[in-house]
Amino acid sequence: MEFASINFLAVLVSAIVSFALGALWYSPALFGKTWQLELGFSDEDLKGANMGKIFGSSFVLMLIMGLGMAMLIQGHFDQEITWLSGLKHGIYIGLVFVGASMGINMLYQRKSLKLWFIDAGYQIVFLGIMGAILGAWD
Numbered sequence: 001m002e003f004a005s006i007n008f009l010a011v012l013v014s015a016i017v018s019f020a021l022g023a024l025w026y027s028p029a030l031f032g033k034t035w036q037l038e039l040g041f042s043d044e045d046l047k048g049a050n051m052g053k054i055f056g057s058s059f060v061l062m063l064i065m066g067l068g069m070a071m072l073i074q075g076h077f078d079q080e081i082t083w084l085s086g087l088k089h090g091i092y093i094g095l096v097f098v099g100a101s102m103g104i105n106m107l108y109q110r111k112s113l114k115l116w117f118i119d120a121g122y123q124i125v126f127l128g129i130m131g132a133i134l135g136a137w138d
Helices: 008-025 032-039 043-047 051-076 083-109 113-137
Strands: none
Touching: 008 051, 008 113, 032 113, 051 083, 051 113, 083 113
16 A cells, blocks of 8 residues: 555545535534533533544544545555445445444443444544545545
């Protein structure tokens, strides 16, 4: 695997799209209020958070995930890489590694299945989309 074969623009776009999906996913229009209730966060708790640090760090971590996904896709496929193969790769990674890992953590933290569906669901969906973008752009 060489970094020269990575499409860094695709990695950046996939991170931006994933970040934007998170803004929608955790908004009051979708799962934001339920997520807040499941964690026991008040509106004041959320207002007191350092959102610049949280959003900035999250975006950097999404860039790292996008780079890792690009490396995995590039190094794994012998055939042509398409949006569909990238989508499948992202969903597999999301379900088998991220979703399962989050499930283990939530069991020990005694968090609800509802919270797992919200958080793991976001990760699975954004990794699928990230994989599709990277596969399409290859």
